[in-house]
Amino acid sequence: MRTRRFGPRSRAERPGGCCRPLPLGAGAPGALPRRRRSRRASGRRVQVYKKMPKSAKVTPKDRVAQFGKDKFHADGTVLFCTACRKAVDHVRKQSIVEHMESAKHKQNEKRRRQDAETADPKQIGAVYTDYETVKPELKLSNECNVEWPVYLGIVKDGFADIEDPIQFWMAIEDRIPNLAKYAVVLLQLTTPPSPDGNSLHSQQPESPSACCLYLAPHGKHTMPLRRPMTGRKKQETQRSRLLARPDYQRRLRIYARAQLHLMHQVSAIALSISNMIQQLGILYLATQRTQCPTLSLGSASSGQVADEEKAILDAAEAGVLWHHLQTVDRQLWAHTSSTDWWERIVLSTWEDKQWLETFRMSRATFMHIVTKLSPYITRQNTVMRRPLSPEKRVAIAVLRLATPTSLRLISNQFGVGMATAGVAVREVCRLLHNVMANSFICLENPQECLDQPQPPPRYPKPRPGSGH
DNA sequence: AACCGTGTCTTACCCTGTAA
């Protein structure tokens, strides 16, 4: 029998530290978690609430001591799973147990054990040798510490009309030698291996514009991108394809070594002028994508072997990501959508009959609700975009309640995102309950109800031949 | 009945420029 857990897993990063999402209509902290029952059994979704006990004030360190240092580690107020390298809610013990029982965790744990068995000092030595063979002139120095502010200006100026990032970095190599070398190597190493097995350095990045993503200064040349779809199956397929390539392991080690160098370099710089890291963007973005979340900037100089393992694992992830970025079509982040149906057709042309058929209420009733709720659901206008009008918010919610339509179709119908539609529905429902319910539902005095003579119940007349 | 794949829904989080 398959066991099922109800409600989403709690997340450690959630505001308030803990723990469960608030159910509909519950605004206060510590509100009751939701449970969902079968849609088939209940007709519509019914939510049953179960009271949860108050959580004890347990710290991440307590959990580390409880479950073992080899499995978890604490970073401030956050508990991290060492194998999965992700934050785990430390407040609820059940969350930790569930995480440890998850297939993903077991898989990561298994992979981690295998990597630990195979990562002997000889191999690490081979990585060093490999790296130095590739670029012998690259050695760590303190140059960046001194020249960092100068680099910032040069990079900012130079990025005005960039087409090929490698050409750009090679062109300014005289001015910022080490940084340019690192950037070029990083670009070359992160380029996916060609099927015919060409050497590492003869290859040029397949897409200069894609490289710009990693090299463009923050907020200047970056374009909002739609993140690629990464289904589990898709990722696994890509990973297996990538791992199957003959030169992959070797490239991975080289890449990992380069990443490690970059991390050390950035760490040294970050210690002195951390607020400038983001402005430069080159090394920061590159290392950020592969950096272990628990690896603080100050500790990068210690634990070479451990860093090496992490870097190799991270490089594998980054390799898959990079490969994916290279192979998918990227497009603007925002989808094209239309509110034509609502604004031009419904609001302008619909008559009461159509309103009744679709929204189960007349236009006048709808507008009355909008008028009542407007003070609560009117948002400020910003430069970014106009907020959703109160009419549209109410319409989304009413249509959701009045029809069995999915949230997805409704969001398409109104030209908004699905998450936005969901928020609008919950918000309007909460307001209907809090603001308007008392205006329409009045509880009479029970005694008066009993005293009043009740009219006889009215049943529909049986149809002839129905047998009832 | 158990398993598997897919669909749906919810929540968290990120991104962005401006104003307070």
Add this chain to the structure above:
DNA sequence: TTACAGGGTAAGACACGGTT
């Protein structure tokens, strides 16, 4: 520095239908 607003995705959980 923070709040605002809405778009997007990932992840998790449940529902449900098809297959064995």
